[in-house]
Amino acid sequence: MKYQLKIEVSLKPGHSDPEGETTAHLLKELGYKVEKVNVSKIYSVVLDAESEKEAETKAEEMCRRLLANPTKDNYAIVIEEEK
């Protein structure tokens, strides 16, 4: 079965986000009343797995082993069966 994983990796609060700060600065220069910008990343992964449970376990593992840095990143996983 194929599953579509959406994995959002974002910085933990308190970690500096230079890309977000630069984006906020540029948006303010363009005249927008922006207070804060944070940038995070979405990995959309098509994964072959036996069950939704297995897909979830694998997604957790991928985050810990490759996609997220445990000292500075949070991650959130959403799983859907691939249509």
Added chain:
Amino acid sequence: MKYQLKIEVSLKPGHSDPEGETTAHLLKELGYKVEKVNVSKIYSVVLDAESEKEAETKAEEMCRRLLANPTKDNYAIVIEEEK
């Protein structure tokens, strides 16, 4: 009023996504049955606006003027009132 915008900027289909390809390759090397990976970006923006309608108009403008490249990017906007 403060609004929380979540703006997802992703590549249009057919555009090459080297970061996604590299991630897919690495995940396969780690033994995961990954078919495809696409990487997109989320800008979480706190914006001051009079109404949800205004926040939406501004968010569209920001995408066109700064956050998305119309030749290669799609974008999706979700707006929530900031708690």
